[in-house]
Amino acid sequence: xDKALEIQxxxxxxxxxxxxxxxxxxxxPGERVALLGHNGAGKSTLIKAVLGLxxxxxxxxxxxxxxxxxxxxxxxxxxxxxxxxxxxxxxGREQLTLFxxxxxxxxxVAALLDRVGLSDAMDRRIGAYSKGMRQRLGLAQVLxxxxxxxxxxEPTSGLDPISRQDLYAIIDELAAQGTAVLIASxxxxxxxxxxxxxxxxxxxxxxxxxxLEELSAKAGLPIRLRVRATGDADAIAAxxxxxxxxxxxxxxxCNPDTKMATLRHVTGxxxxxxxxxxxxxxxxxxxxxxxxxxxx
Amino acid sequence: xxRVFAIAQSEMLILRRNRWLxxxxxxxxxxxxxxxxxxxxxxGSLGVDMLTVSVASMTTLSVYLAPLxxxxxxxxxxxxxxxxxxxxxxxxxxxxxxxxxxxxxLAHLSALxxxxxxxxxxxxxxxxWFGGAGAESLSxxxxxxxxxxxxxAVFLTLGYLISSLAQGPTAAAGMAxxxxxxxxxxxxxxxxxxxxxxxxxxxxxxxFPWMMVANPADAFRxxxxxxxxGVALAxxxxxxxxxxxxxxxxxSLLLWPFLGFVAARAAFRRVEP
Numbered sequence: 053x054d055k056a057l058e059i060q061x062x063x064x065x066x067x068x069x070x071x072x073x074x075x076x077x078x079x080x081p082g083e084r085v086a087l088l089g090h091n092g093a094g095k096s097t098l099i100k101a102v103l104g105l106x107x108x109x110x111x112x113x114x115x116x117x118x119x120x121x122x123x124x125x126x127x128x129x130x131x132x133x134x135x136x137x138x139x140x141x142x143x144g145r146e147q148l149t150l151f152x153x154x155x156x157x158x159x160x161v162a163a164l165l166d167r168v169g170l171s172d173a174m175d176r177r178i179g180a181y182s183k184g185m186r187q188r189l190g191l192a193q194v195l196x197x198x199x200x201x202x203x204x205x206e207p208t209s210g211l212d213p214i215s216r217q218d219l220y221a222i223i224d225e226l227a228a229q230g231t232a233v234l235i236a237s238x239x240x241x242x243x244x245x246x247x248x249x250x251x252x253x254x255x256x257x258x259x260x261x262x263x264l265e266e267l268s269a270k271a272g273l274p275i276r277l278r279v280r281a282t283g284d285a286d287a288i289a290a291x292x293x294x295x296x297x298x299x300x301x302x303x304x305x306c307n308p309d310t311k312m313a314t315l316r317h318v319t320g321x322x323x324x325x326x327x328x329x330x331x332x333x334x335x336x337x338x339x340x341x342x343x344x345x346x347x348x
Numbered sequence: 349x350x351r352v353f354a355i356a357q358s359e360m361l362i363l364r365r366n367r368w369l370x371x372x373x374x375x376x377x378x379x380x381x382x383x384x385x386x387x388x389x390x391x392g393s394l395g396v397d398m399l400t401v402s403v404a405s406m407t408t409l410s411v412y413l414a415p416l417x418x419x420x421x422x423x424x425x426x427x428x429x430x431x432x433x434x435x436x437x438x439x440x441x442x443x444x445x446x447x448x449x450x451x452x453x454l455a456h457l458s459a460l461x462x463x464x465x466x467x468x469x470x471x472x473x474x475x476x477w478f479g480g481a482g483a484e485s486l487s488x489x490x491x492x493x494x495x496x497x498x499x500x501a502v503f504l505t506l507g508y509l510i511s512s513l514a515q516g517p518t519a520a521a522g523m524a525x526x527x528x529x530x531x532x533x534x535x536x537x538x539x540x541x542x543x544x545x546x547x548x549x550x551x552x553x554x555x556f557p558w559m560m561v562a563n564p565a566d567a568f569r570x571x572x573x574x575x576x577x578g579v580a581l582a583x584x585x586x587x588x589x590x591x592x593x594x595x596x597x598x599x600s601l602l603l604w605p606f607l608g609f610v611a612a613r614a615a616f617r618r619v620e621p
Binding site: 100103105106123126127129131132133134135136137138139141142146147150151153154155156177190193 | 350351354355357358361362365366429432433434436437438439440441442443620621
């Protein structure tokens with residue numbers, strides 16, 4: 053089996069409003085795919101369709117070769133819901149024990165809670181947990197068993213920066229053990245370096261599905277060179293065709309294929325240039341490009 | 349079945365933690381004791397023992413209390429989980445929806461049974477202590493306990509039904525209050541009005557008893573009344589009980605939990621978490 057998760061031409065409408073239109077997306081074992089889109093773009097709907105929690109009108113979904121919602125699909129899938137909360141009366145250990153018993157495996161609950169940094173809080177009631185701690189508990193249950201597919205809906209919401217680093221370390225571990233990871237997010241800058249492929253949903257339709265490099269090349273988004281001048285910034289702006297930003301800086305926009313030529317030109321100016329900063333197109337630019345324009 | 353017990357165990361833990369079990373048991377004990385002592389006055393004039401009178405009073409009480417306690421646990425069972433967002437997660441595990449519902453039902457029914465047995469049992473123990481209990485009144489007490497648990501089971505399943513249909517826990521709580529009012533109060537009032545209007549006609553003689561026994565709360569009352577002459581005497585409900593075959597009330601009460609569970613299961617199937 054080459055694909056852990058296969059989504060083919062899936063459509064779903066709520067009443068007359070289409071929430072998913074002809075979405076096709078594959079995730080291979082060990083691959084990390086970011087599913088991006090603004091609120092209401094259909095990310096959570098797609099995840100729930102993969103879980104078999106909602107029905108689809110058209111198209112097929114296969115999870116580890118099984119249909120969504122089937123016993124095999126449920127056993128092989130791990131899920132982290134958006135803004136998860138649990139029953140406040142249970143302790144973290146009790147909640148995770150329930151999930152371990154439901155999934156049928158004799159998991160080491162205490163070790164898992166330790167792995168997500170909840171070893172001190174495992175016998176406290178979830179009602180006393182912070183949002184980040186509940187999110188960590190949610191993450192612990194993702195690690196139960198060895199899932200073939202992990203679906204994470206906004207996994208970083210409510211986490212502080214250090215917790216986010218931990219989260220991405222855990223996602224990398226999952227991928228390394230062969231789990232196909234699908235991360236729905238609008239935390240754009242974070243998934244940039246952490247995923248193998250990026251899929252963008254806009255109003256229920258998939259408008260992009262590729263690596264970051266390919267996507268930026270297709271979008272033709274410019275690379276920004278920011279040149280700090282030692283003396284006359286206007287002269288540099290005139291020579292390179294850039295625009296002056298302030299007293300000493302010039303911004304030059306160039307394409308990937310003209311980048312090196314422009315750089316050579318800038319360095320050829322010698323002492324007139326104090327510093328050069330290169331900013332490749334960021335995910336946010338890409339996202340704006342694919343999510344707003346009608347033609348991708 | 350392992351998964352059903354895992355869910356039941358977790359639900360039981362929640363009922364113990366949020367003090368539902370303690371409070372429900374306490375309420376049952378207090379009411380049972382109050383009715384036993386307050387009801388011991390007319391024993392001489394009716395010629396029945398202390399426990400018979402208190403079973404009659406407790407039957408009347410249980411009609412109100414058993415559905416109320418059951419709905420208090422069950423209205424939140426699905427709507428609460430859906431509201432917290434944990435229902436989607438729970439349903440992504442291998443446990444099926446029927447298993448989830450059955451697990452919750454087992455835990456809630458055990459808790460309800462515990463409260464009923466301790467509460468009514470205390471009344472029985474007190475009556476025995478004062479020498480006011482006989483073989484017949486003890487069997488009436490046992491019947492009261494068993495039928496109260498079945499009545500509770502009916503309203504547990506009806507609670508799951510509205511919990512699946514409601515848009516959220518608050519709506520479910522409101523619907524639970526309405527359901528309680530209809531089954532326990534308004535239904536009887538409506539029937540009473542119809543009987544008065546009919547003035548002893550064919551409705552009163554043939555339709556009314558069957559309509560009455562179709563309501564689980566009334567079936568509970570009729571079963572307890574019909575099975576014990578003493579209780580019937582003390583509650584004054586002999587007329588309705590005699591108009592029906594003996595199997596009608598037990599059949600109705602025993603059928604309701606299954607109907608309720610099937611309806612709740614069907615409604616739960618359609619919930620999109």
